[in-house]
Amino acid sequence: MMRWEGGDPGVSNQKTPTTILLTPDRKFHSFGYAARDFYHDLDPSESKHWLYLEKFKMKLHTTNLSINTDLHAANGKRVKALDIFAYALAFFKEQALKELSDQTGGEFDNSDVRWVITVPAIWKMPAKQFMREAAYKSGLVSRENPEQLIISLEPEAASIYCRKLRLHQMVDLGTQTTQNGFSPSDNVAKEHVRRNRQSRTFLVENVIGELWSELEEGDRYVVVDCGGGTVDLTVHQIRLPEGHLKELYKASGGPYGSIGIDYEFEKLLCKIFGQDFIDQFKIKRPAAWVDLMIAFESRKRAAAPDRTNPLNINLPFSFIDYYKKFRGHSVEHALRKSNVDFVKWSSQGMLRMNPDAMNSLFKPTIDHIIQHLTELFEKPEVSDIKFLFLVGGFAESPLLQQAVQNMLQGRSRIIIPHDVGLTILKGAVLFGLDPSVIKVRRSPLTYGVGVLNRFVEGKHPPEKLLVKDGTRWCTDVFDTFIAADQSVALGEMVKRSYTPAKPSQQVIVIHVYCSEKENVSFISEPGVRKCGTLRLDVSGTESTAARREIQTLMQFGDTEIRAMAVDVSTGRTVKASIDFLSH
16 A cells, blocks of 8 residues: 555654544545645634544444444534544545555456454444444445455454564564673574664564464464554464464453543643633634644654653644733743643743653553553463564554563563554454454453243342242343353354244344353343344244244354344244344
């Protein structure tokens, strides 16, 4: 894929920002740098009518996501999240098909393509289903042909790519270094290692062949995927000779991506200039706010543990101008008056931050990541980890690299692939070519349904007793399909049989419940929530059998949960769907 046009000064633009611009009548206008630059050049009187959205992918990490979830544009107007995601996917589709046609000199049709959309592994099923709905809406794939799109989990994709790495594509953060700058475990020929002085990293240039040669049957490794929005941790074990992967512990992580540092910077600005001013400035001078954040972004990338000279951040002229109008005194006065002593005013119209100030903006986000990693490494399933792969855009940060190194203290080798920001993209392509490479996954949650069981004295609580036609039943019993952190093989099915309550019933609707806990007895327990519905369309399968039995098969071993069903007496397929969005 070509480089994106219009990148930031001082930032490699292998990626384009998650930024979208809609015209005042809500039609798609542009995406990425193009959207940002166009919006930026609009006259302020015009720009307030345009809808500009950035960093919107994180919205899908919310708990109560639905088809009707809204997003807020920079001018405060609301738009449907589904529309925004569909616009973005339609844009990518056009870009990719055009690029394919240009590079091959032939016309490519959308039906020739298998699309892969990557999502964080810690996203719940509604977010994955939401992405699929957006893909249907955008025309990327049709509902009639759902298998043309596969959902890939980001750290899994990274893992698939990392086990294919050649050693000269990796940067190996030296573990305990000896006097001559080599770690005892490194048997790499000395002349092939170039010491990189800025951060204690080794560039391993010796081509030893694929990492394969280093991985043995049963080896375990951790992938830490640090992106803009989320951090995802996955533990895999390798199965040779095919190199299939087995997940050893359910995916974990949280919203600890590099956006957190931007929020800290915003909090710092609020502390110096006042929350009321910053809120107003963002609405009244949105383009200048974007400018300020771009200036911050390139300085953010210059932060390093051993940096001693200050970092200068350009304040846009309209920031200085608007502040004087708003407050009646200068930006310089505000900085002198504020009790933030590590941010000074430079006469060239810049904020001067000393390195400690910059590092403190990183601290909350990095602390979250390190705390999570520490907890993960304490789990019994996560012992004897040979490698830790640090991937994703945020993995380029020397501050994060050093923090991970200090935490591990040589327990595992830390490996950072060269194109660290593109690791997931490349891995997702490999996954699209062979989705069966991950043979065993762990369920992130416990899933099940509520059923009636025969009441057993002493075992069941008396308040759950229901007497019907002389039979004593216990209500609200949780029938577990799969437990949290349980291993599930690819293609493995959970079988259940259901009977329509009345012979004339057309649709069976069964509520699906989930919980973070591994052992659940009743759907009324704290922490158990309704998360979806299983629909069995039994119309047109009326049979003469006295008791109709619908056998349902649910598949939990893939990146998405699927359901199939059969009418046992006739052997006919029953349309089954599992929905996590509409409730």
